Amino acid sequence: MTKEGLFLDGVTIALEGRVLVSLTCRVAPGEVLTVMGPSGAGKSSLLAYLGGFLEPAFTARGRALVDGVEITALPAEERHVGILFQDPLLFPHMSVAGNLMFALPESVKGRAERMRHAEAALAGVEMAGMGDRDPATLSGGQKARVALARVLVSEPRMLLLDEPFSKLDMELRQQMRMLVFSKARESGLPVLLVTHDEADAKAAGGEIVRIGE
Numbered sequence: 001m002t003k004e005g006l007f008l009d010g011v012t013i014a015l016e017g018r019v020l021v022s023l024t025c026r027v028a029p030g031e032v033l034t035v036m037g038p039s040g041a042g043k044s045s046l047l048a049y050l051g052g053f054l055e056p057a058f059t060a061r062g063r064a065l066v067d068g069v070e071i072t073a074l075p076a077e078e079r080h081v082g083i084l085f086q087d088p089l090l091f092p093h094m095s096v097a098g099n100l101m102f103a104l105p106e107s108v109k110g111r112a113e114r115m116r117h118a119e120a121a122l123a124g125v126e127m128a129g130m131g132d133r134d135p136a137t138l139s140g141g142q143k144a145r146v147a148l149a150r151v152l153v154s155e156p157r158m159l160l161l162d163e164p165f166s167k168l169d170m171e172l173r174q175q176m177r178m179l180v181f182s183k184a185r186e187s188g189l190p191v192l193l194v195t196h197d198e199a200d201a202k203a204a205g206g207e208i209v210r211i212g213e
């Protein structure tokens, strides 16, 4: 399929009759669009609309297309939107590899093959050989890298990032920014990044949209 990236076509989100977000823009494959704005502006609601989990208190219209596929016309489970939140949200009852295998598409068959995919993805985030570890024994930075590997193995069409670096300390934050944006570029995934941090936007290097100001 030709990669066209993400197209937000008149995406409008309102709460109690008040428009919070109104956006038409394109994000090329591998590029990042950063959405900034004050608390309560509607940044997370925009991601929730694209991911298919917007609360019913909101009304929304407009289309989001990824590589020509109108994801907003699909049920959430068919959108294949990868999301990273502030917290890595690893399943605590599964090993690190188990967390990745859970996210792998069903098309990857057989336990050995699934394990190989998981291990390769871990190696791609500098976590080679850590598949057997219990997530609780990992550092914050390691958990963040596992969360990134998990979202990448799920073969998403695009990435939504909701303040994914904000809980990391300065040095780790910079490392994670580089890793996330280089993985997005490498895999040609369009990225929507929500952040309060101007340094995130700078590292992302793409266009910045400010809402609610």
Ligand SMILES: Nc1ncnc2c1ncn2[C@@H]1O[C@H](COP(=O)(O)OP(=O)(O)OP(=O)(O)O)[C@@H](O)[C@H]1O
Binding pocket: 015, 020, 037, 038, 039, 040, 041, 042, 043, 044, 045, 046, 055, 057
């Ligand atoms: N379930 C809900 N029902 C009603 N109002 C809600 C609901 N969830 C959020 N809101 C309100 O919707 C508005 C937008 O919230 P949203 O979380 O999208 O903002 P945000 O820009 O992501 O804020 P922050 O930067 O603080 O995360 C806020 O005024 C919030 O109080």
